[in-house]
Amino acid sequence: MLLGSLLAQYEEELIAVGEEAESLSFAYRALKNWTFTDFVLALQKEVEVEDQALLLSIFEQLKHHVPAQYIIGSADFFGHIFAVDERVLIPRPETVELVALILEENDEKALRLLDIGTGSGAIAISLALARPTWQVQASDVSEEALALAQENAKQLEAVLEFKSSDVLDELEGPYDLIVSNPPYISRDDVEEVGANVLASEPHLALFADRDGYAIYEKIAQQAPSVLTPDGKIYLEIGYKQGAKVKELFQEAFPDKRVRVLKDQFGQDRMVVVDNGSH
Structure with missing residues (x-):
């Protein structure tokens, strides 16, 4: 044939x-x-x-319902090829926008950055490669994910540190930048998740308690003690979560500006906490 x-x-x-x-x-x-x-x-x-x-x-x-990226064992993200398998989420195009925003708003000056819930390491490694002057740390609660992220860092010759931690439990800081694309899907919204995602991608990295807000709440609770006075936080969010996540971080950082930014499709996708310099 x-x-x-x-x-x-x-x-x-x-x-x-x-x-x-x-x-x-x-x-x-x-x-x-x-x-x-x-x-x-x-x-x-x-x-x-x-x-x-x-x-x-x-x-x-x-x-x-096995995703094509798992079948071939890799995914393209920010111009780099990352190994991916069932231990980690497949990096998404909207997360590229988050990385691009961080680079656009922060120059070459030496900064200390933490990526919470690094998964494959896509965000942290891309930032470490783009900003070699930064001191980048990446954490995850999953030891399996950390192992794959370390493999990706080695393959891409990126210099950064990996830590096992549930959000900031095992971390001390201080950090100039905190970035996270955490699990944010509510278990009540399972019908919105594609069959291949639900069947193959790790649920630990997809779903969060408290209607999808549990990790944001924990970051908002813990970040004030480790973020530098001029520090910034960059978060990826679900398209329905902008108002609630903004409220959480405005309460945690009453003297900072909290922005909700849209992705290329016009959906709320990022929350940024800063001192209003942009």
Whole structure:
């Protein structure tokens, strides 16, 4: 069978179970290490037996809601390739906006930064690579996630420190910048989560108690004792959480400015606590 015909057959079945059809060709191209041109040229060719087996394996995993990034073992984030598997969340495009904002608002001056709930290390490593003058620390409550983050740091030759901690329990500071993309999905909003996310990505990194606000509440409670006077906090939030998270941090930092910023799709996505310099 021609590659194009076999792909079309599998893609139709993936759509029927609620998966994105393009995930199949994306994963196949990545595992074959093909350029897009290689792929287009192969569409009108007969599929070799071993490639039929590879396509079937990818299809079966996608059909059972395994994300394409887990199948290929990596994800692109901020121009770097990060290893990902079931130990960590797959880095999202909206988190790229958070990293870009931090870099835009903070220059090369030596700063001490903490990334809470680092997961794959995508935020902390990207910032450490972009700002080698910064002293970057990354923490997570999951030892498995920390192990993968350390592998990514080594692979990308990033210099930073990793710590095991539940939010700030095991950390002393002081910090000039605190950043976090914590678990923020309420267990009542499980129907909003995609099937492949729910089936494969770690629930510890997805869901939070107290309607999704538990980690924000803990950061707001603990951060005042470790943030420097000119320090800033950058948080990724769920699109419905802007007002509540702003209220939490305005109460914790009454003398600071608290901003709710939107992502490229016009949804509330970031909360920033600072002294109003931008």
